[in-house]
Amino acid sequence: MEPLLGVALAAFFGFGAGLVVALAATSRSRIDVPARLGAIERQQRAVLDHLGVAPPSYPDVEELARQGRPIEAVRLYRRHTGVPLIEAKRFVDGLRPR
Structure with missing residues (x-):
């Protein structure tokens, strides 16, 4: 019975570690969204200015x-x-x- 318990605990902790890594990656990408959006908006404004399109x-x-x-x-x-x-x-x- 003990080897089965060891396998179950290893699977549980492995899943937990994977979940923590996935959540960390998700929160990091959310942090980048405002910066990325700002960069896109600046590029869009530059293109519109170049084309002579007024806001x-x-x-x-x-x-x-x-x-x-x-x-x-x-x-x-x-x-x-x-x-x-x-x-x-x-x-x-x-x-x-x-």
């Missing part, structure tokens, strides 16, 4: 921000672009006069 403008959103109506501007920007709330807020905050 989209949202005059209605800009006007609301100038009027001091940031909530409406954020809502409208999200409707135009579909971005998350925090990204829309950052965009509108960048438009507002200091």
